[in-house]
Amino acid sequence: MIPGKFEYHAPKSLEEALRLLERHGDEAKVLAGGHSLLPLMKLRLAAPRFVVDLGRLRGLSYIREEEGKIVIGAMTTHAEVESSALLQLKCPLLPETAAEIGDVQVRNRGTLGGSLAHADPAADYPAAILALDAEIVVSSSAGARTIPAEEFFVDLLTTQLRPGEILTQVRVPVQSARTGTAYVKLRQPASGFAIVGVAARVAVDRSGKVLDVAVGITGVGTKAYRASGVESALRGKQGSAKLVAEAARHAARGVEPLSDLHASREYRREMAAVMTRRALERAIARAQGKQV
Numbered sequence: 021m022i023p024g025k026f027e028y029h030a031p032k033s034l035e036e037a038l039r040l041l042e043r044h045g046d047e048a049k050v051l052a053g054g055h056s057l058l059p060l061m062k063l064r065l066a067a068p069r070f071v072v073d074l075g076r077l078r079g080l081s082y083i084r085e086e087e088g089k090i091v092i093g094a095m096t097t098h099a100e101v102e103s104s105a106l107l108q109l110k111c112p113l114l115p116e117t118a119a120e121i122g123d124v125q126v127r128n129r130g131t132l133g134g135s136l137a138h139a140d141p142a143a144d145y146p147a148a149i150l151a152l153d154a155e156i157v158v159s160s161s162a163g164a165r166t167i168p169a170e171e172f173f174v175d176l177l178t179t180q181l182r183p184g185e186i187l188t189q190v191r192v193p194v195q196s197a198r199t200g201t202a203y204v205k206l207r208q209p210a211s212g213f214a215i216v217g218v219a220a221r222v223a224v225d226r227s228g229k230v231l232d233v234a235v236g237i238t239g240v241g242t243k244a245y246r247a248s249g250v251e252s253a254l255r256g257k258q259g260s261a262k263l264v265a266e267a268a269r270h271a272a273r274g275v276e277p278l279s280d281l282h283a284s285r286e287y288r289r290e291m292a293a294v295m296t297r298r299a300l301e302r303a304i305a306r307a308q309g310k311q312v
């Protein structure tokens with residue numbers, strides 16, 4: 021339970037942090053909330069020679085509206101996302117998702133950027149980020165680039181981030197009228213991680229026809245994904261209870277569900293359909309102005 025030796029750096033600016041990463045390449049690891057990295061280092065599953073702590077970069081911790089998007093700094097904690105009045109008003113899916121993460125201690129230390137960069141297959145945010153069609157901004161000494169959420173997650177614990185890059189910001193479109201969202205999760209009781217987590221965003225017209233729908237699912241496969249089979253079964257149709265239940269059956273289509281001591285492949289597949297149905301029902305009801 022004691023990590024290997026490493027050199028600790030606490031830069032005071034993003035530029036300084038990026039210079040350190042450029043100098044040390046893949047021997048360096050960024051430290052954010054430490055709630056995923058430190059356990060890995062203590063178990064010696066990660067042994068970086070250089071640790072670059074982003075904790076003093078106050079400029080990476082914010083939630084604000086900019087040109088029709090909500091922009092969130094990478095060092096914003098889960099607790100700050102959960103309690104943000106701006107997000108509760110304009111993007112309630114993120115606070116609802118943050119409230120489901122771990123326990124109070126995890127939410128007070130863990131960060132949005134850290135969770136996305138780590139890309140744990142059972143992490144909650146990736147499902148919401150996918151359902152929201154968010155963009156992820158990453159910076160290096162060479163400049164910044166913006167990656168659509170759907171391209172960001174590559175595989176188990178693997179993202180588009182390259183050595184020398186820091187995830188700096190998440191950009192989320194502001195929710196339009198008659199749109200409802202919901203995050204529904206089956207949690208592993210000990211850790212709180214998702215066995216299955218489903219984020220749904222649905223826009224309906226006055227008659228209840230589904231104009232737009234996005235479903236992000238975590239916990240089922242090696243990475244979070246958009247359930248395109250569910251989406252195409254619903255788009256342009258009346259969002260009746262029967263159709264929603266039928267569409268939800270496509271939740272794990274094209275995905276090989278994980279099987280481990282917490283849940284078998286078959287159980288995950290079944291729960292993916294159940295949680296998807298519940299998330300869609302809740303999102304549609306909210307889109308219609310109901311309090312659920």
Ligand SMILES: Cc1cc2nc3c(=O)[nH]c(=O)nc-3n(C[C@H](O)[C@H](O)[C@H](O)COP(=O)(O)OP(=O)(O)OC[C@H]3O[C@@H](n4cnc5c(N)ncnc54)[C@H](O)[C@@H]3O)c2cc1C
Nearest residue numbers: 050052053054055056057122130131134143144187212213
């Ligand atoms: C007991 C426990 C329960 C938990 N339960 C849940 C849960 O229910 N749901 C859930 O989603 N998560 C859960 N977590 C994980 C938690 O949300 C972590 O906070 C999160 O996964 C990582 O965020 P962090 O800020 O702690 O990152 P760190 O641990 O500091 O870093 C994680 C990884 O990301 C990299 N990284 C961090 N920030 C950046 C950045 N800005 N740019 C580039 N790379 C970066 C690091 O180098 C490291 O590889 C739990 C953790 C614990 C310990």
